[in-house]
Amino acid sequence: MTNTTLRWDAPMALAALALFAAFSFSARDVRGAEAAKPNIVWILADDWGYGDVQCLNPNRGKIATPAMDRLAAQGMTFTDAHTTSSVCTPTRYGILTGRYNWRTHLQKSVLYGFSEPLIAEDRMTVAGLLKQNGYATGAIGKWHLGLDLPFTTDERPKGNNPDNIDWKGRVGGGPVDRGFDYFYGISASLDMPPYIYIENDRFVGEATATKAFQRKGPAEPDFEAIDVLPMIGKKAVEFISKQDSSKPFFAYVAFTSPHTPILPSKEWQGKSELGKYGDFVMQTDAVIGDIVAEIDRAGFGDNTLVIVTSDNGCSKAAGIEAMQAKGHFPSANLRGSKADLWDGGHRVPFIARWPGVVQPGSKSDQTVCQVDLMATCADILGIAMPPGAGEDSVSFRAALSDKPIASTRKGxxxxxxxxxxxxxxxxxxxxxxxxxxxxxxxxxxxxxxxxxxxxxxxxxxxxxxxxxxxxxxxxxxxxxxxxxxxxxxRGRSTDGPDATNDAPIVVWKGKQ
The missing domain is CATH 3.30.1120.10 (Arylsulfatase, C-terminal domain)
Known part of the structure; x- marks a missing residue:
């Protein structure tokens, strides 16, 4: 048998070392992006259909959405992403708790502006999980998950125009009592009173007037619905600008648009040629662009996971048939819209950007759900899900790197x-x-x-x-x-000990 000696000349050795160094540096870059706790910004539009984003619906969409298109070019587009429900409140519960809303007493419809809290005081939220792991947490915009409002009497209000609210009292049961360090926003949808901002746990002013943005109710005299979307954008930018690299942050930014009342600002009126809804979608897209621009301007872009999505499909209040006559289909090729079981009700835009982890311009056809945010955050941080939390949540972290999701959830x-x-x-x-x-x-x-x-x-x-x-x-x-x-x-759809639903559930309603 012949002995063979491998000889490396100097040029070959240098080339090999250079190749190894380049590979090692690239690998360190990726590991570094994952090792450092990323900032997480979740932007949630309201009643925004899958087909309302131009890059998702190039053949049947007529509304320009340059900010979302740019974000898609920089990140990953999920083509099969879903809300947990086809309406507002239930979806928000699922996002923040990792649990389906119908496990609570809310098994149909939504809450209103004076409703009690839906998230139990002892239930872990995504914000609470991240806060326990060193994050600064902020919620900006629409809450719509109920509040413990202060009253001048022991009786809770009935209807939308109560006369026993203590406008100087503490607002309990809201974001700052459910894991967030900071909150600026409104109690529910923009067509639901009270029409007044809340900062942390206090009203901003007093609702001494009466206004009707579809529903009549108490309002702070200077509160105008048309100003709310710009205010959400402004407050989100302010929150991000106040952060620094010494501490990661989580920003949950919940828009009131393009939900009713459909009120684009003056500079956006007439921009889409599809009416007020098209104009409002364009303005919504622009505010998303402003927030992402601030993330980059503040130097957080390379270590921030940005996800932009919607709480359900387009509402019929947008005038779907009239837009379809002009060639715009808010649900793209999907059947149905907001409130429905068909995919047009709950398959939504879902675009993620995370430089160094997410491949720019990539797409994923894997099925994901917004209830998965909690498990994904835990996976990113390399921690176990806390006991009794996120019973329906599955991590989609692998999908962000174009790998198969390992799910213990059957469906x-x-x-x-x-x-x-x-x-x-x-x-x-x-x-x-x-x-x-x-x-x-x-x-x-x-x-x-x-x-x-x-x-x-x-x-x-x-x-x-x-x-x-x-x-x-x-x-x-x-x-x-x-x-x-x-x-x-079982009280859960993932592996783990059986859990308990909060109320009895009828699986097949109407079945005789």
């Missing part, structure tokens, strides 16, 4: 405004409703007699949910129904 549960359930597992989607489950025709009472009891769609072949396979594939229906029922009854 994803959807929920409509009327409290109907749907279940997505791989390509299959089961709807426990005969109609939309929401506001789009046919609603449940409009479905013709003799129609199937539910709906089953192959989302890979039929993303528009037009070919109902419910009667032809009973074995698939039975399998999905069993898995959905188990996820509901």
């Amino acid at each position: 994803l549960i959807h929920h409509s405004i009327e409290g109907n359930f749907a279940y997505r597992q791989g390509k299959w989607k089961l709807l426990l409703a005969r109609g939309s489950g929401g506001w789009t025709a046919p609603r449940e009472k409009q479905v013709p007699a003799g129609s199937p009891d539910g709906q089953l769609y192959d989302m890979s072949a039929d993303p528009g949910e037009t070919n109902n396979l419910f009667d032809s594939k009973p074995e698939i229906v039975a399998m999905l129904l069993a898995d959905l029922t188990a996820d509901v009854e």
